[in-house]
Amino acid sequence: MVDLTAIAPAKTVRRPAPWAFIVLAAVVVLALLAPLIDQLGPYRQVLSKALSGPDMIAPLGYDHLGRSMLARMAYAVRLSLALAMASTVTAAFIGIALGMLASWRGGWTDTLLRLVSDSMLALPALLLVLIAGVIVQSTAVSFWIGLAAVQWIEFFRLSRSMMRSLIQSPAVEAARLLGFGPVHIFCHHLWPEMRPLLLTAAAFGVANAIMVIAALGFVSVGMRAPTPEMGLMMVELLPYWREAPWALAQPVLACFAILLALNSIAGAKT
Amino acid sequence: MSVLIEAREVAVDGPQGRLVEPVSLTLRPGVPLTIVGETGSGKSLLMQALMGTLPAGLQARGSARIDGEDFDLSAPGNMRRLWGRTIAVLPQEPWLALDPLMRAREQVAEVHHLVSLETAGGAHADADLETVGLARAAARLPGELSGGMAQRLAFSAARAGGATIQFADEPTKGLDTAMRDGIADLLIGRLGAEGGLLTVTHDLDLARRIGGELMVMLKGRIVEQGPASRLLAAPSHDYTRRLVAAQPSNWARRQGSQGSEAAVISARGLSVVRGGVRLFDGVDLDLRPGAITGILGRSGCGKTSLGNALLGLVPLSGGHVSRDPSILSHRFQKLWQDPPSAFARTQTIGRELNALARLHRVDRQRMDRLLKRLRLSPELLKRPPGQVSGGELQRIALMRALMVDPVFLFADEPTSRLDLITQQEVIDMLGEVVREEKLALLIVSHDGDLLERFCDDVVKLDHRDGTARQSN
Numbered sequence: 001m002v003d004l005t006a007i008a009p010a011k012t013v014r015r016p017a018p019w020a021f022i023v024l025a026a027v028v029v030l031a032l033l034a035p036l037i038d039q040l041g042p043y044r045q046v047l048s049k050a051l052s053g054p055d056m057i058a059p060l061g062y063d064h065l066g067r068s069m070l071a072r073m074a075y076a077v078r079l080s081l082a083l084a085m086a087s088t089v090t091a092a093f094i095g096i097a098l099g100m101l102a103s104w105r106g107g108w109t110d111t112l113l114r115l116v117s118d119s120m121l122a123l124p125a126l127l128l129v130l131i132a133g134v135i136v137q138s139t140a141v142s143f144w145i146g147l148a149a150v151q152w153i154e155f156f157r158l159s160r161s162m163m164r165s166l167i168q169s170p171a172v173e174a175a176r177l178l179g180f181g182p183v184h185i186f187c188h189h190l191w192p193e194m195r196p197l198l199l200t201a202a203a204f205g206v207a208n209a210i211m212v213i214a215a216l217g218f219v220s221v222g223m224r225a226p227t228p229e230m231g232l233m234m235v236e237l238l239p240y241w242r243e244a245p246w247a248l249a250q251p252v253l254a255c256f257a258i259l260l261a262l263n264s265i266a267g268a269k270t
Numbered sequence: 271m272s273v274l275i276e277a278r279e280v281a282v283d284g285p286q287g288r289l290v291e292p293v294s295l296t297l298r299p300g301v302p303l304t305i306v307g308e309t310g311s312g313k314s315l316l317m318q319a320l321m322g323t324l325p326a327g328l329q330a331r332g333s334a335r336i337d338g339e340d341f342d343l344s345a346p347g348n349m350r351r352l353w354g355r356t357i358a359v360l361p362q363e364p365w366l367a368l369d370p371l372m373r374a375r376e377q378v379a380e381v382h383h384l385v386s387l388e389t390a391g392g393a394h395a396d397a398d399l400e401t402v403g404l405a406r407a408a409a410r411l412p413g414e415l416s417g418g419m420a421q422r423l424a425f426s427a428a429r430a431g432g433a434t435i436q437f438a439d440e441p442t443k444g445l446d447t448a449m450r451d452g453i454a455d456l457l458i459g460r461l462g463a464e465g466g467l468l469t470v471t472h473d474l475d476l477a478r479r480i481g482g483e484l485m486v487m488l489k490g491r492i493v494e495q496g497p498a499s500r501l502l503a504a505p506s507h508d509y510t511r512r513l514v515a516a517q518p519s520n521w522a523r524r525q526g527s528q529g530s531e532a533a534v535i536s537a538r539g540l541s542v543v544r545g546g547v548r549l550f551d552g553v554d555l556d557l558r559p560g561a562i563t564g565i566l567g568r569s570g571c572g573k574t575s576l577g578n579a580l581l582g583l584v585p586l587s588g589g590h591v592s593r594d595p596s597i598l599s600h601r602f603q604k605l606w607q608d609p610p611s612a613f614a615r616t617q618t619i620g621r622e623l624n625a626l627a628r629l630h631r632v633d634r635q636r637m638d639r640l641l642k643r644l645r646l647s648p649e650l651l652k653r654p655p656g657q658v659s660g661g662e663l664q665r666i667a668l669m670r671a672l673m674v675d676p677v678f679l680f681a682d683e684p685t686s687r688l689d690l691i692t693q694q695e696v697i698d699m700l701g702e703v704v705r706e707e708k709l710a711l712l713i714v715s716h717d718g719d720l721l722e723r724f725c726d727d728v729v730k731l732d733h734r735d736g737t738a739r740q741s742n
Contacts, residue, residue: 170612173583174667178626178674179600188625192616 016268024261027077027254034074042071042228051244063233063247064240072228073250077258079223080230083140084209087147088202094148095155096198100186102156103163110160117153125150129212130221139223147209158201162194203266207259214255230255273335274299274435274466275320280332280343282315282324282490290316290490292332297435302458302467302482304498306474306513308689309660312490313470314362314439320468321357321437322346337434354385354431360438360457364424368412374423375399375408381430398426402456417569418449425456435466442473446568446716454479472689474517478502486510516690518719524562524701526726533558534597534677534710535580539589542575549575550731551588557678557710562701564721565714567731573714576731577604577680580712594677600630603671607683609663613655619666620651623673632673640669644699661692665699672703679704681713685720697724 039057040046049058050066058068102110120128132146133139166172166189175185216222217231225232230251237248275297282290290312297303307313319330322343330343337356341349353359361367368377375395382391399405402422412420421441429436438457442450454476461467469480477484477498484498486507494507505511514520533556541551549572557563557580567573578584580591581602593602606612614622627637641648644665650658651666658666664684671679681700685693701724704711715721721728 170606170608171614174604174606174612174670175614177581177583177600177602177604178670179629180625184625184629188617188622189614192614 016265020261020264020268023257024265027258027261028081031074031077031081034070038068038071038074040068040071042067042075043226044068051240051247053246060250061244061247063237064244069247069250072233073254076228076230076233076251077254079140079228080210080213081206081258083143083147083213084206087144087209088151088205090144090148091151091205092155092198092202095152095157096159096194098152099156099159100163100182100190102160103167104182113156114160117156120149120153126212126216129216133221139227143213143222147212150212151205151209154201154205155198158197159194162197163190166190166193200266203262207262207266210255210258210262272298275334275336275468277320277334277343278332280316280319280330280334282312282319283329283331285327288490289328290319291492293485293492295485297466297468299434299466300461300463302461302469302480303485304469304471304477304480304482305485305487306471306477307487308472308691311487313487316487317437317439317468317470319343321353321359322349354381354428354433356433357435357437358428358431358433360421360425360428360436360441362440362443365412365415365417365420367424368420368427370412373409373411374404374415377412377423378426378430381427385431394430395426398430399423402426417445418452421445421449421453422456429460434464435468436460438467438469438471440471440473441469442471442476447475447718448568448716450476451479474502474513474690475519486513513690516694518693518717518723521694521719521723523723524725531559532594535591535593535602537580537589537591540576540579540586540591541588542572542579542584543587544572544575544584548587553589553729553731555580555712555729557712559677559708559710560704561727562704562711562713562725564725564728565712565731566716566718566721566728567714568716571731573716573731574607574682577682577712577714580678581680597677600674601676602678603674603676603680605664605667605671605679605681605684608687609660609667610655610658612667613663615655618652618654619658623651623666623670626670626673630674637673640672644669644672659692660688661696664688664696668696668699668703672707676707676709678710679712681711683714683716686715686717693720 037059044067046062046066048066049055049062051064052062054061058070060069060073063069063072098113102113128150129143129146132149133142136142136145172185172189175189213222213229214231214234217229218235220232220235223229223232225236233251234248237244237251241248273296275295277296278294279292280290280294281288281292293316295303305313305316315324315328318324319332320334320343322330322341324330324346330346332343334341334343336352372380375392378398379391379395382388382394388394396405396408399408402425404419404422404426407415407419412423415423436457441453441457445453450473457467457469458480467480467482469476471477481498483495484501485492485495486501486509487493488509494501494505494510501510502514505514535557537553537555540553540555542549553576555563565573565576575584579586581604582591613619623637626632646662646665646669650662655663684700685696688696697720700711700713703709713721713725
């Protein structure tokens with residue numbers, strides 16, 4: 001028998017470019033290893049060296065208050081990535097679980113969950129994060145809660161629509177007739193089919209969360225000084241762009257590199 | 271002109287070797303030519319080579335004289351201008367070829383405008399739709415047409431370019447027996463004395479109805495050719511003989527067994543409403559061990575819903591289903607129409623069957639016995655479902671059902687996607703299993719010949735009055 005699928009050229013799946021992973025890995029490694037060579041920490045001030053260039057103690061120079069840019073950048077990147085990932089993972093768990101519930105049970109459960117998710121979509125995402133900031137005192141926890149509250153909708157909608165057709169497929173019907181439970185069906189039928197798309201959504205989600213954290217920091221309603229955070233650092237260093245363009249460029253470039261890498265990884269998989 | 275297409279030594283090469291051995295054929299005006307063969311025999315590739323539309327990676331060889339002009343098939347670049355004007359193609363499953371957002375009349379008018387460059391395309395389109403009996407459906411979208419209507423619309427759109435030669439690739443695929451004759455009439459009706467018709471199909475009834483010349487293809491080779499009427503009545507090649515014998519109308523009637531044991535599942539006054547339409551009403555069924563019950567009906571008449579209602583997959587809107595309460599629910603099983611879709615796509619079949627064996631504590635020996643019984647190679651279990659042929663996969667699905675020791679099996683068009691010979695193998699296998707395992711089988715089909723010869727009892731579902739008639 002001639003199998004036509006074997007002859008026809010394989011569907012060209014655009015693989016993520018290796019540079020995207022290299023850039024992302026470089027930024028992460030820098031953020032993790034910098035504290036090993038750094039002696040100042042993100043808060044120690046050496047006022048006499050304010051806005052001066054790199055030296056042996058601070059290889060990336062000093063900011064306007066004489067703090068080591070290397071230490072502050074490392075701290076800021078770690079904070080943004082950790083927060084973004086924590087909120088995306090939380091959102092994915094909640095979104096997929098509710099998506100499964102809605103598509104499995106159908107009926108009024110589905111209607112109710114859709115109503116909730118649709119009405120939350122009507123609220124601006126930044127506003128939700130700000131509201132969480134008012135309710136919860138700790139800025140980091142409020143970001144985590146606020147971002148997860150925005151992001152779960154994407155995962156819910158994606159997994160619900162995919163699971164609806166999957167659950168009606170003969171393969172799942174067969175599994176149910178044969179006596180398999182929901183856990184087996186999820187692990188063997190639903191998750192393998194949904195994984196590629198959901199991982200893409202997660203990569204976009206992390207990128208989006210980093211952007212939200214930086215944006216709120218930039219307009220001074222996010223992380224509070226003296227916490228090192230990329231958006232906050234940008235707005236603090238902005239008045240000194242003439243004297244120390246190098247210092248201002250660092251948070252901008254780091255943010256840009258992370259977002260570019262994440263978006264191209266996510267974009268390539270679809 | 272006495273010859274429309276004169277093809278010499280047409281062959282198709284793939285990356286792993288030759289797919290179609292050199293074939294020479296002649297298409298004469300007024301004499302239809304039909305190529306029959308099973309899935310993967312290379313019949314569609316041969317047609318694509320003649321049109322210059324082979325998928326990338328495949329290379330055609332040979333030459334053809336089409337409409338008085340010579341073409342080198344290995345360099346099909348200049349064959350493009352033949353499309354639509356000289357050669358019209360009726361594609362497989364035409365509802366996929368129609369624009370889902372364009373109304374029927376525009377689909378045809380567009381071809382008149384863009385291919386034949388006529389200004390009065392709309393008027394021509396109306397006339398075209400009138401001839402195929404679609405005048406009243408002119409303003410409908412393809413999604414609102416039945417399979418047969420979509421087929422006729424695609425036919426009109428294909429012919430609107432004014433081509434004299436018609437190619438039809440599996441024109442009855444996915445259609446009911448009742449519509450098959452309509453398609454054949456449509457194809458011959460437009461043939462006339464001048465036109466040409468080349469059809470590729472696995473359907474011998476269609477081939478018989480079209481008549482003319484017939485070529486039988488097996489594994490990339492033409493094994494027999496001649497006038498259709500003679501070839502189908504007295505085939506000389508072994509493969510053609512098996513093919514003709516595998517037609518349900520030529521089967522021997524199965525030895526029936528009227529089971530007198532208590533029914534494992536009974537239905538009284540069953541009715542199902544889906545999407546506001548009453549599919550059937552007042553159906554009574556008693557399914558006994560060892561007995562085969564058939565359900566016959568056109569597509570969309572609710573045959574599948576009837577079986578699903580018995581299995582509890584579809585809610586009832588009237589009547590009731592009673593099962594023996596001492597029998598566990600997983601012993602009521604089902605076979606699906608499209609075997610690959612009934613398995614998890616991303617894992618090997620073996621993994622799925624092993625999970626089932628663990629769940630119901632089926633021992634290794636029983637699985638090996640079943641594999642041997644269903645003549646399946648254990649090697650198959652190492653593959654994902656996409657890499658197993660449809661006939662084998664349907665037998666694996668049967669094995670999966672047998673692993674849980676079923677008392678009732680609902681087979682939903684289990685062979686409609688299979689080739690004739692494979693269909694006969696699977697049906698024979700089902701019959702043996704029913705006899706040995708003493709299970710009650712409910713089989714749904716649109717093929718009356720098949721059901722009549724295979725079943726002890728046939729229920730006809732009639733869509734119009736929504737009632738069922740029992741016959742034997």
